[in-house]
Amino acid sequence: MNSNSEVIETKSKTGYVTCMQILTTSNDSVGAGSSLPGDTWQQHLKQAVRTVPQLLDQLELRDNRAFGAKAEATFPVFAPQPYLQRIRPGDPDDPLLRQVLPIDAEDTSPADFSVDPLGENAATLKPGLLQKYHGRMLVVATGACAIHCRYCFRRHFPYGEGPAGAALREQLAQALADDESLDEVILSGGDPLTLVDGAVSDLVDTIEQAAHIKRLRIHTRLPIVIPQRVTDALVARLSSSRLQKFIVVHANHANEIDDAVIDSLQRLAASGTQMLNQSVLLRGVNDSADALVELSQRLLDTGTLPYYLHQLDPVIGAAHFEVSVERGKQLIKEIRARLPGFAVPRYVQEISGQPNKTVLA
Numbered sequence: 001m002n003s004n005s006e007v008i009e010t011k012s013k014t015g016y017v018t019c020m021q022i023l024t025t026s027n028d029s030v031g032a033g034s035s036l037p038g039d040t041w042q043q044h045l046k047q048a049v050r051t052v053p054q055l056l057d058q059l060e061l062r063d064n065r066a067f068g069a070k071a072e073a074t075f076p077v078f079a080p081q082p083y084l085q086r087i088r089p090g091d092p093d094d095p096l097l098r099q100v101l102p103i104d105a106e107d108t109s110p111a112d113f114s115v116d117p118l119g120e121n122a123a124t125l126k127p128g129l130l131q132k133y134h135g136r137m138l139v140v141a142t143g144a145c146a147i148h149c150r151y152c153f154r155r156h157f158p159y160g161e162g163p164a165g166a167a168l169r170e171q172l173a174q175a176l177a178d179d180e181s182l183d184e185v186i187l188s189g190g191d192p193l194t195l196v197d198g199a200v201s202d203l204v205d206t207i208e209q210a211a212h213i214k215r216l217r218i219h220t221r222l223p224i225v226i227p228q229r230v231t232d233a234l235v236a237r238l239s240s241s242r243l244q245k246f247i248v249v250h251a252n253h254a255n256e257i258d259d260a261v262i263d264s265l266q267r268l269a270a271s272g273t274q275m276l277n278q279s280v281l282l283r284g285v286n287d288s289a290d291a292l293v294e295l296s297q298r299l300l301d302t303g304t305l306p307y308y309l310h311q312l313d314p315v316i317g318a319a320h321f322e323v324s325v326e327r328g329k330q331l332i333k334e335i336r337a338r339l340p341g342f343a344v345p346r347y348v349q350e351i352s353g354q355p356n357k358t359v360l361a
């Protein structure tokens with residue numbers, strides 16, 4: 001039996017754990033039924049749009065027939081209001097809409113697309129911990145995300161399987177104690193900032209207690225999707241850490257970065273955190289030199305450096321987003337002629353079994 005069929009089996013047993021399932025079952029996250037005032041990030045998660053009809057109604061696209069019912073059934077819609085408000089109503093080609101709306105094209109994938117293109121199952125060190133690269137340990141802090149991105153390889157990841165809370169911290173403390181060659185811990189997921197501030201802080205405590213760990217990195221899309229997530233408590237916890245801090249956010253298009261997002265990124269930077277961005281090269285979203293230049297410039301305005309531009313992982317359901325490597329290299333060449341060197345992301349591809357991400361341009 002190959003690993004793909006194992007993943008499919010796990011999926012059919014557990015179903016996909018959406019953000020709300022995590023939020024209503026885990027003590028680390030906001031509790032079910034608690035009443036929250038107005039404009040908090042938890043409120044935005046609770047009120048996120050989760051069906052295609054709701055999405056199309058809100059965006060004045062009721063007559064649009066492009067959505068995929070089958071695609072929605074395998075990976076549900078999840079999009080919070082602060083993100084949806086940056087989408088142009090009535091435009092089925094909006095670059096932000098394309099990232100969240102299921103379409104029929106998701107049902108057809110070439111044979112070389114798979115459910116585990118990165119071999120993540122093989123890289124799992126212990127449940128919840130991944131190590132592919134020297135010196136860096138990646139923690140799957142939660143399976144939950146604040147948005148469901150249609151191109152994501154995690155759409156097939158067996159979420160909800162890993163340890164959480166104290167069990168995860170114990171695993172992590174043990175793994176760090178066992179390996180003195182590690183000097184960096186990456187909090188990832190899912191999205192680690194779907195955890196409440198107390199839970200994030202507890203994880204940072206565990207990492208700080210390992211004396212040989214120098215750097216903390218957080219991979220998160222939340223400051224982009226729901227900028228209200230950048231709470232004073234989060235900023236304060238980062239400020240007070242002895243670790244060197246990096247946050248890698250994830251925006252694919254300049255329209256994702258509105259005034260509230262600029263403010264959230266600047267506040268994180270002010271905590272002494274180096275801000276970086278990663279994007280995925282996506283057909284119909286950012287596959288033009290103009291779109292990539294505008295994205296880099298908007299990021300620079302916030303003090304965030306473009307870090308990676310990822311070649312799409314060949315995950316089933318995402319083939320319609322694919323841009324050829326040849327075209328990607330051409331785009332990098334064009335934007336390099338228009339931007340300072342530090343504003344040009346490294347164009348990379350993840351090839352399983354390699355000791356690092358492969359730089360294409």
Ligand SMILES: *Cc1c(COP(=O)(O)O)cnc(C)c1O
Pocket residue numbers: 123130131132133136137138186357
């Ligand atoms: C991408 C990735 C990293 C980080 O790699 P960098 O090149 O240092 O950004 C670490 N661990 C895993 C499992 C990854 O997929």
Ligand code: SF4
Pocket residue numbers: 144145146147148149152153154189190191221250
């Ligand atoms: S791209 Fe990031 S935020 Fe989007 S679904 Fe995947 S892991 Fe979650």
